[in-house]
Amino acid sequence: MREMFKRNLGYKIVSLILAVLFWLWVNNQTSVQGIYGDQTLTIPLVLRNQPSNIMVMTKLPEIHVRLKGTNPNINVKDLFAYIDLAGSAPGKHNFDVRMDPQPQIRILDLEPSTVTLQLDSVQEKVLPVQVDLTGAPAEGYQAGQPVVKPVSVNVRGPGTILSELNKALVEVSLTGKKDTVVTSSPVLFRDKKGNPVYGPDPSVEVLSASPSSVDVVVPIQPQGLDSKDIPIHALAQGSPGGGMILGSVVSIPGDVQVFGTAEALRGFDALKVGPVDVSGLTADKSFPIPSDKITLPQGVSFAAPTTFNVLAQILPGPVEKTVSNVVVRVRNLSAGVEQAQAIPPISVTLKGLPDALKNATAAQIQLWVDAGGLAPGNYPGTRVYWQLPPGVEMVGTPKVTLSLKAHAS
Incomplete structure (x- = not known):
């Protein structure tokens, strides 16, 4: 057994050392621990307190920081500098570059110590969706008019960029197609020259559409139809x-x-x-x-x-409503004839849809009797005429007693 352990012992020791070195290298790649003495590092610049209605239109630079001190527990990859955007407004502004204090470490220098940022207001705009067809259907076939749903999208982004856009695009390939194309395509944006629209950092989208994709149907039919x-x-x-x-x-x-x-x-x-x-x-x-x-x-x-x-x-459906105390007036009195006594207000029953009846009041109802050609006397059962709000009907025909007398000279 001892002889087996000693066999190729040199190779085994070398292999163990290499394995330990590899383990140390891997850990060093994922966690760079500690600051010792005077060091200059390159760290990212981030934003703090960015207002929801403000967008940064300048690419953020990397920051070179000079540190001095000893702290073996600091992970260098966790260090960053920041800019405080609290209360910022659209326009070009200078901002101080800052860094949070680190235990047992002095911050000797930040380069650059200030940066100039172009800020823009975040706005929204509704844009129509245009379908951009690429390629040609199979021989003997033709494409019909594309149908897109929805026909417009709500776009959110920097105001200066939105002001230059008048449409959103979706691209659909028809190459070799013989059947109708039904697809869901992402919404794209192009400037007036047809180039993609980017912000200061091409990897970060500055425009967002809601919805972000639309349904497109492109009919494909035999030629001649x-x-x-x-x-x-x-x-x-x-x-x-x-x-x-x-x-x-x-x-x-x-x-x-x-x-x-x-x-x-x-x-x-x-x-x-x-x-x-x-x-x-x-x-x-x-x-x-x-x-x-x-x-x-x-x-x-x-x-x-x-x-x-x-x-x-x-x-x-239609419902009924009774309205009380509706005044009845007299029209077309003959010469020398007048009312002997006023007609008492009456109640009427109306019919209509609930929304139409909801606001129907006595003040909105006009009732009258026609006294044209009538001589002095009492006229029981005189027909009442009416004018009602739109969408309202009278239930039945109201009748009243009309009393007339000769006009006193």
Whole structure:
């Protein structure tokens, strides 16, 4: 056993020493510990207290710091200098470079000790999305009009850069395509010369879009076919329940692109979707209808498979409301005739949707009787005429007693 241990002992010792040296080297790469004597280091510059509405448009330099002292517990890689941006405003400003104190260490010098930064205000802007098509479809095929959703994005970034932008871009490759392209593409930004928009540090994005990507559909069809955008008419059947009514029924999207020969598309000006059944509904409901469930005219096809969402809006039905103390006036009195006594205020019952009735008051209701051609006397059961707020109906026909007398000379 002892002989086996002594065999190749020199190689074993050398291998052990190399392993220890490698372990020390690896640890030295990941954690540079300690400051001893007078040292000059290069450290990063960071920002503190940066206002949320301020963006730095200058690339931050590295800082050379001269330190003196002894502290074996400091990890050199954790050291940094900083600039305090508290209370800063847009424009060009000079800032002092600072460094947090370190135990048992004196900071002898920071180079540079001040830096000049260009600050810009953070703003937002809504930009339309434009689709940039690259490449060509396969031979014998052609691309139709791209459809992008959403059609615009909210962009956040430096005001000076945003002021120069009038659109956001998405790129879609059509190279060799024979079928409709359906993709989600990231939003890009280009300047007026078509170059990418960068901030002071190209690795850091200064513009952000919400959403950051959009859905794009590019129809691919055989050459020789025409395309056409047609509106969609959504249909419904049945009656809602619980005293509710159908307020509206619409399709999302509201139009669609179709392909076909010129003859097939002639006269095809609208697409009917549905009907959807709203029987018994007491709340809004969306009905998904895949395009493969819709019958198109002979020779016409959809540009791309899609799903139409038919939204049925369900609203409260008409209700009734009684309004009291409504004044009844007399119009068209004949010459020499006057009221014998005033008509007492009456109560009327109105009917309409809750929103229309909500603000209906006695002051908004005009009631009157027509005394045209009537001689002095009592007229029980005289018909009352009215003028009501929009969307409001009168329930029944109010009647009053009209008393007239000869005008005293």
